[in-house]
Amino acid sequence: MPNQSEYNFAYLDEQSKRTIRRGLLKAVAIPGHQVPFAGREMPMPYGWGTGGVQVTASILGADDCLKVIDQGSDDTTNAVSIRRFFDKTALVETTTDTEAATVIQTRHRIPEQPLTNNQILVFQVPIPEPLRFIEPSESETMKMHALEEYGVMHVKLYEDIAHHGHIATTYAYPVHVNGRYVMDPSPIPKFDNPKMHMSDALLLFGAGREKRLYAIPPYTDVKSLDFDDHPFEIQQWDQSCALCGCEHSFLDEVIVNDEGERMFVCSDSHFCQQRVNAKLNMSEAVEV
Amino acid sequence: MKKPILEENAVLSVQSCQKLYGINRGCQDINFDLYPGEVLGIVGESGSGKSTLLNCLSGNNQPDHGAIIYRDSVGMAQDIYEMNEARRRLLMRSEFGIVKQNPKDGLRMRVSAGANIGERLMAVGDRHYGDIRTKAGDWLTQVEMPKDRLDDMPFEFSGGMQQRLQIARVLVTRPRLVLMDEPTGGLDVSVQAKLLDLIRSLVSELNLSVIMVTHDLAVARLLCDRLLVMQQSRVIEQGLTDQVLDDPQHPYTQLLVSSVLTP
Ligand SMILES: Nc1ncnc2c1ncn2[C@@H]1O[C@H](COP(=O)(O)OP(=O)(O)OP(=O)(O)O)[C@@H](O)[C@H]1O
Ligand SMILES: [Mg+2]
Ligand SMILES: [Zn+2]
Numbered sequence: 001m002p003n004q005s006e007y008n009f010a011y012l013d014e015q016s017k018r019t020i021r022r023g024l025l026k027a028v029a030i031p032g033h034q035v036p037f038a039g040r041e042m043p044m045p046y047g048w049g050t051g052g053v054q055v056t057a058s059i060l061g062a063d064d065c066l067k068v069i070d071q072g073s074d075d076t077t078n079a080v081s082i083r084r085f086f087d088k089t090a091l092v093e094t095t096t097d098t099e100a101a102t103v104i105q106t107r108h109r110i111p112e113q114p115l116t117n118n119q120i121l122v123f124q125v126p127i128p129e130p131l132r133f134i135e136p137s138e139s140e141t142m143k144m145h146a147l148e149e150y151g152v153m154h155v156k157l158y159e160d161i162a163h164h165g166h167i168a169t170t171y172a173y174p175v176h177v178n179g180r181y182v183m184d185p186s187p188i189p190k191f192d193n194p195k196m197h198m199s200d201a202l203l204l205f206g207a208g209r210e211k212r213l214y215a216i217p218p219y220t221d222v223k224s225l226d227f228d229d230h231p232f233e234i235q236q237w238d239q240s241c242a243l244c245g246c247e248h249s250f251l252d253e254v255i256v257n258d259e260g261e262r263m264f265v266c267s268d269s270h271f272c273q274q275r276v277n278a279k280l281n282m283s284e285a286v287e288v
Numbered sequence: 289m290k291k292p293i294l295e296e297n298a299v300l301s302v303q304s305c306q307k308l309y310g311i312n313r314g315c316q317d318i319n320f321d322l323y324p325g326e327v328l329g330i331v332g333e334s335g336s337g338k339s340t341l342l343n344c345l346s347g348n349n350q351p352d353h354g355a356i357i358y359r360d361s362v363g364m365a366q367d368i369y370e371m372n373e374a375r376r377r378l379l380m381r382s383e384f385g386i387v388k389q390n391p392k393d394g395l396r397m398r399v400s401a402g403a404n405i406g407e408r409l410m411a412v413g414d415r416h417y418g419d420i421r422t423k424a425g426d427w428l429t430q431v432e433m434p435k436d437r438l439d440d441m442p443f444e445f446s447g448g449m450q451q452r453l454q455i456a457r458v459l460v461t462r463p464r465l466v467l468m469d470e471p472t473g474g475l476d477v478s479v480q481a482k483l484l485d486l487i488r489s490l491v492s493e494l495n496l497s498v499i500m501v502t503h504d505l506a507v508a509r510l511l512c513d514r515l516l517v518m519q520q521s522r523v524i525e526q527g528l529t530d531q532v533l534d535d536p537q538h539p540y541t542q543l544l545v546s547s548v549l550t551p
Contacts, residue, residue: 149411155406158410162438
């Protein structure tokens with residue numbers, strides 16, 4: 001029998017999923033604002049994306065198609081185990097194809113291929129509070145958000161420039177959402193920040209340990225913090241991808257053999273593979 | 289809401305301020321006005337309520353009774369606890385300046401001197417790194433510290449330098465009212481003397497209104513135009529500094545001045 005598993009659909013009980021969805025609705029209504037939720041214990045340790053998994057579990061429907069990426073790749077242990085988890089508990093279709101997915105759970109990356117307005121991207125977030133580095137007290141950070149006291153965010157950027165000559169923050173680069181809340185976009189590279197601005201897809205964020213949800217609804221203004229004389233910039237490489245030749249994707253440096261030889265390849269493995277395949281098809285077509 | 293009454297020229301008026309933690313512990317029946325450019329000292333023995341009063345004035349300890357009325361830079365007089373919290377906190381980091389006794393409480397120890405000074409500028413919306421840095425450097429010079437210490441961390445500084453940095457951090461937004469709780473406490477006598485000189489010249493140069501807690505009568509004599517003497521939560525005597533110190537009226541002040549009581 002299809003859709004018959006020993007678990008409730010997507011593991012969590014209906015009541016828990018409803019509670020999380022209620023939190024998500026609130027998060028969507030107040031873009032960038034952190035909404036507390038009663039997190040559930042998941043059969044995996046914190047740090048393995050329990051926040052993201054709970055969000056995914058709450059929004060999955062029977063005819064959704066799920067993709068999971070970790071470090072841009074569909075094949076890492078973490079990505080595979082989360083995909084298997086939903087494969088087993090929700091019996092939903094899974095995929096590595098960005099275009100085919102309706103829900104994508106991610107850690108570290110936003111896919112290179114532009115997402116569409118029938119897709120949802122779910123981020124698993126380790127530290128949701130962008131002000132935490134300077135203010136340990138939870139009640140104080142809540143007050144700072146409530147009163148839009150965000151001057152300290154620029155203190156951090158100031159320090160970067162004073163010590164490195166440029167803004168050295170490259171991951172979890174803070175953004176100002178909808179002109180109101182300052183938000184930590186989770187540890188994606190700042191390269192991906194511009195993809196959040198006016199995104200067609202809904203972006204949902206779940207932090208398991210700290211039990212927080214937040215969201216960027218489609219077509220929301222998302223601005224990376226910067227100074228007038230040190231504007232926000234994304235990473236750039238002198239190389240292009242050694243496999244597909246792409247010149248505008250986020251590259252990882254990988255060691256390719258025992259001699260320690262290195263090369264730069266796309267971090268988004270599906271994107272790269274697709275480009276390689278397209279090239280092969282092209283050259284076959286030429287040969288014929 | 290009562291319309292706040294404030295003497296025409298006063299920048300601050302404290303009216304029947306009371307904050308008690310127990311019988312005669314804290315402060316009560318406190319009344320005084322502060323005028324622009326004036327330095328008011330609060331003296332008294334340990335536990336007499338000096339810090340409690342100062343905390344009431346600095347917006348982070350709401351009195352049980354009474355009013356603390358401040359006239360802002362555009363001339364509007366308002367009780368600081370009647371305004372909404374957003375406005376109060378904004379005032380505290382723009383028009384008010386608060387210098388803590390322990391520099392660790394008033395500085396961010398893990399960011400550079402420049403960032404410490406720049407923070408209030410960024411908090412009120414400055415977004416030009418170069419400008420912020422220039423201003424921070426200028427203020428470091430103003431408090432007589434070498435400009436090349438701009439990127440050093442506060443924990444690398446001596447106690448006296450930390451206190452100078454704290455003063456620069458507060459003054460950078462040109463506050464109108466500065467509150468200091470024992471700013472020279474815990475420092476060597478020679479370091480203290482230099483810091484007092486600096487405070488004195490900044491006060492006259494910038495025409496600051498200052499309320500300063502101290503239990504050192506020599507400091508009071510050097511810096512303060514007027515004194516409030518506190519004992520067991522109450523002001524028992526107030527007046528011009530010379531008057532209070534040379535011709536004390538209250539028996540407690542007489543003891544204090546004759547150094548029979550060493551606070
Ligand atoms: N948060 C508090 N809770 C309870 N009691 C307090 C609190 N703050 C102050 N007190 C009490 O109020 C009284 C006045 O304290 P305060 O700190 O204002 O004195 P002070 O004049 O500043 O003394 P010192 O010169 O030692 O700094 C003391 O008896 C103190 O124990
Ligand atoms: Mg005190
Ligand atoms: Zn590639």
